[in-house]
Amino acid sequence: MKVVIGDKKDTLRKLSQTHRMELKNLLSWNPHIPDVDAPIDGVIVYLSPSQAKTAAYNRPVAPPCPPIPAPLKPMPQWISLTPLEKMEKTDYDVLIVGSGAGGGATLWRLCEQWGNNGKKVGVVERGDLLLPTHSQNIPTLDFKRRTDFYLTVATPIGAKLPDMPGSLKVFALGGKTLFWWTVTPRMDEVDLQDWPVSFTEMNKYYNIAENVMNVNKRFTKGSSMTEQLVERLRNNHFPETTPLPLAADLQPTRFGQVHSNVFFSSILFLARALFIRPFDLAVKTRGVEVLTERNRVVGLRVMTPDKKSHYLKAKNVVLSTNTFETARILLYSRIPGEAIGHYLANHSKIVGVGRVSRGDFPEVLGSMGILVPRTAGRPYQIQFHGPMDTPDLYLWYPAYQEKPLKAEWEFDIQTFGVVESRYENRVYLDPSRVDEDGIPEFQVDFQYSEKDLEVIRQMEAGTRQAIADMGIATLVPDEYGQDLCLRPPGDDTHELGSCRMGVDPATSTTNPFGQVHQISGLYVADNSILPTAGAANPTLSTVALAIRTADYIVNRLG
Incomplete structure (x- = not known):
């Protein structure tokens, strides 16, 4: 017998006498009994070293940890995506088309102003997931590799545009902000004189944009x-x-606050929004046609790579694709407006x-x-x-x-x-050509x-x-x-003005807040809204105006 259980009168000393065993051995084999004369009623006593070792090995020193729970919501990539089937069942308060500088800024400002108030916000992006940050923040990409990667993933749309042969576009979550040089000057006051937004108002929104972009x-x-x-x-x-x-975060990482995304991209707009409130996001989803009833937006038709159409309901739609695509969507949707597509400019x-x-x-x-x-x-x-x-x-x-x-x-x-904004320079639909989705391609007149x-x-x-x-x-x-x-032309990648803002519907596409004339709930928030080119890189101005448009939507919807 190698194990006994003590009774009411037993002690370790008594057991050593009963079993004719050295007391010091019993003490070493039973460290759970600190006193040789203490009562051991109901206590297990080990009478051999091997049994004591086995018991010690099997005896837990802490309760076992509970099993790791399965994820509440599977997340197979670095940002959550929403199935289009689910989005079709949602009635959105605001649906944003495009995730570049203008679309990202609009999303962030809506979320920042609304908080988690129950409003439904959705984003659709024509491209796929590509990078989770600006390309210059990727450790393996020096300037040469970054340039090679950019030229590999960019779409040379200028190959079909004789008047703007240098044009390149990036169709991906974050758009061209994944590769831009982050140069962010303000427009000079002389260029803002004829804008429908006052110089004081622009300064207000420039300040907000520069702060959120770390300029x-x-x-x-x-x-x-x-x-x-x-x-x-x-x-x-x-x-x-x-x-x-430059839009570059130069703060050091300290006190647990990480500043690793030095160079700004629209991915940071998405991140800022995400930590305020949830929103729906679909990639590989091309905005094709704005749906209206009685001069008011009711939704958007989108297409997926398998050529299937989906219809998303929305009270407000914000077009933030690019200067060419936004004009094409408005023209294909038969949105009324004499100026739509005209006044195309660049640098x-x-x-x-x-x-x-x-x-x-x-x-x-x-x-x-x-x-x-x-x-x-x-x-x-x-x-x-x-x-x-x-x-x-x-x-x-x-x-x-x-x-x-x-x-x-x-x-x-x-x-x-500086390039003049002229009616003759335009984006228009080419009825003789359709793209892979059966949508008329756009063409450009520019001189x-x-x-x-x-x-x-x-x-x-x-x-x-x-x-x-x-x-x-x-x-x-x-x-x-x-x-x-x-x-x-086009090599500057600063195309703008095809859906310019203004007060006169005969010479502008939107009002000073980015809402398309004659169509309630339809907005533009990308480079196409800029009424004149100036000479400054346009991204900061586009972001400032997109934030202002978001404020206008918030004030209207409450």
């Missing part, structure tokens, strides 16, 4: 290259020169490469990010990015990528010019005016003057012997 001019702070060249330009013909404003674009000597700058060389903004007397803006070691650009680069030591550095030059060509001449002269004012920079000829060249 700042600190990215190149401490760079001798940027600071010295900015000072040289300011002291000569360009006193307004400034470090490049003329001159590019070149400059060169400086490393010896002209003290440590720390740093990155070059410089903006010469548009002014009343200067109908263009110039951007300088660098340094550059073709094909890599070191305005931004991974911390673990080695930056080479060079005696001379090159830098990128991009000059954007630079004589005034636009004069601006282009000023752009070239101004760019050469800026290089001269730097004093230590030269232009680098390309393989054709050209040091500056004009890129084809």
